[in-house]
Amino acid sequence: MRNGELLALKWEDLFIDWDSEDCSKDFIRVSRSYNKRNREFKVTKSGYWRNVPISHELKLLFISLKKEDELAGEYKEFVLPRFRDWERGYQSQILKKFLEEIGIKLINFHALRACFTCSLLLSGIPSAVVMKICGWKDLKTMEFYVRLAGVNEMGATANLSFLD
Numbered sequence: 078m079r080n081g082e083l084l085a086l087k088w089e090d091l092f093i094d095w096d097s098e099d100c101s102k103d104f105i106r107v108s109r110s111y112n113k114r115n116r117e118f119k120v121t122k123s124g125y126w127r128n129v130p131i132s133h134e135l136k137l138l139f140i141s142l143k144k145e146d147e148l149a150g151e152y153k154e155f156v157l158p159r160f161r162d163w164e165r166g167y168q169s170q171i172l173k174k175f176l177e178e179i180g181i182k183l184i185n186f187h188a189l190r191a192c193f194t195c196s197l198l199l200s201g202i203p204s205a206v207v208m209k210i211c212g213w214k215d216l217k218t219m220e221f222y223v224r225l226a227g228v229n230e231m232g233a234t235a236n237l238s239f240l241d
Contacts, residue, residue, distance in 0.1 A: 078105070078129065079121075079122060079190070079212075080168060081111045081113070082111075083157060084111040084113075084155075084157070085109040085110050085118055086107075086155060086156045087154055087155055087156065088154070090105055090106050090107070090108065090156075091103075091105055091156065092104050092105070093131070093136060095140070100131055100135075103130070104129055105128070105129045105131060106126055106127075107121060107126060107128075107129055108121065109121065110122060121212060123212040123213070123214060127209060127212050129210050130210070139156065142156060142157075169186040169187075172184075172185075172189075190222055191222040194207055194222045194223060197210070198223070204216065204219065207219060
């Protein structure tokens with residue numbers, strides 16, 4: 078999801094069976110984004126809603142966040158905590174500090190979408206499905222993210238054989 082889409086994510090956007098460990102039918106409906114310049118909510122960049130399936134690990138994170146709110150006796154409209162730095166557009170600085178602390182090579186916040194894209198493609202998810210999940214209308218946009226992730230095409234055809 079894009080930064081503004083994450084900021085706009087509400088509990089009502091999660092279509093999750095909270096009582097089941099299975100997450101194969103759980104998803105996030107991405108239908109709005111937060112524009113930090115105008116400080117307003119708007120439709121997504123692509124102009125339409127999309128469904129993003131979630132992993133088991135993400136489901137566990139959502140369960141944890143929900144329990145934290147319940148234990149605190151709070152009902153929060155938004156899923157993710159509201160960090161002042163994030164709302165001001167400084168999420169990349171937070172990510173950079175986190176990566177430095179755990180000893181991982183620095184990447185920018187936007188590159189996370191590229192990593193996600195490549196992970197889906199490398200696991201065999203068809204390009205059309207990846208485009209639908211990420212909210213891209215054309216293949217050219219997805220190709221930009223694949224390049225951004227540094228995927229190297231060299232050697233990809235080394236094992237092909239056409240002649241006896």
